[in-house]
Amino acid sequence: METISGEIKISSLGIKNISGLKKKISETSDLKITDLLGTLFGGATDLDASDIHIEPGEETSKIRLRIDGVLQDVAELNKTTYQSVLSRIKLLAKIKMNVSDRPQDGRFSLVFSNEKTEAPIEIRVSTLPAEKGEALVLRILNPKHLIGLGELGLRKDLLDLFRKEIRKPNGMIIVTGPTGSGKTTTLYAFLKEVQKPEIKIITIEDPIEYRLAGISQTQVKDKEYDFASGLKSIMRQDPDVILVGEIRDLETVDTALQASLTGHLVFTTLHTNDAAGTIARLISLGANPSNIGPAINMAVAQRLVRKICKKCGELKTPSAEELQKIKIGTKKALPKNIKIPQNKGCDYCNGTGYKGRVGIFEAFLINDDMEKFILTSPPISALREKAIKNGMVTMREDGIVKVIEGITTLEEVERVAGEEV
16 A cells, blocks of 8 residues: 555455455554555445444454444454554544544545546544544545436436426525435535536535535635635625535525525535424524525435345245335335345345445425415424425335335334334
């Protein structure tokens, strides 16, 4: 592995599963730290991990990878090796080596030395003071995850709706969900879909996660350049489409709403549990309900469910209880002799029974009727009921459809979207 400033050159190791990476790391544990990190990064990208966690303990530190949203143990480091790894990563990420009592953030790049066509992979580093040392989380931002709208796993009716809404000249589309639910992937899919030479797109993000050619991307910087002030500056740049990484405060809300009301198309994210919670969250931040309805075109909520492993997954006849859950969870007519996926586990899927993830979604439009309803500042439950009455398919229902289609399991949908109550 070759190292230059802020960049590591690595090679794909051809690792197929966690066992293979464990073995490879054990073979390099007595070698140079650069070789150990090269193996770790090469293996993590081979396994399509989203994060690397290094967690210090009393005598040893644990390395875990997050694959398909679930953490899996990979290796343990002794104190000396852990300190060397910590120092090396801090150096690469250009964060202060002598600071260990407060959190720090940085980033560096992985470049494949044996694959000239491969785009660099950004590694976002976060350190956090912990009881036994500094905990590290390395987010792997692989450009291959920049997928198109058609690859998100949307139902055809929802895909058609999204394409219609993002082609409107103005308004706001808000994507909601917890951290790690794929919001950024969806927003970038929107940008890829609308991008063309005759329109100007500007983003303000915290931080910039993926680099997109032909788009002006900016990054917030403390109080000097936050979402609110950055958005005001962006408005003076005459954009057609604006992406706001996250709405966090009233000033950002008001500026974004005004942007959408004055001829701009705004894409943004918000932390809420479901699509109906979007309106209540904006109101709680201080937004005027009379501005919310006219400004917002669509509210979307999403989660990620693991897909059944194609190598070992099987179909089974659902039990009476499972069949009842499926009937309650979907408005679709069920096929006769229905079969649903059952996960087993093999080397290919690291024994989990799942490989890869796909989105489950819910979305509702703000039409004239909904706009009047929002003026009453309704509770989330009433908004959700209204949206469903207007035709919204819930995330759980979307998940059940994917169970019927053989994409995921009922257990996985319940884990992510909850059980029917």
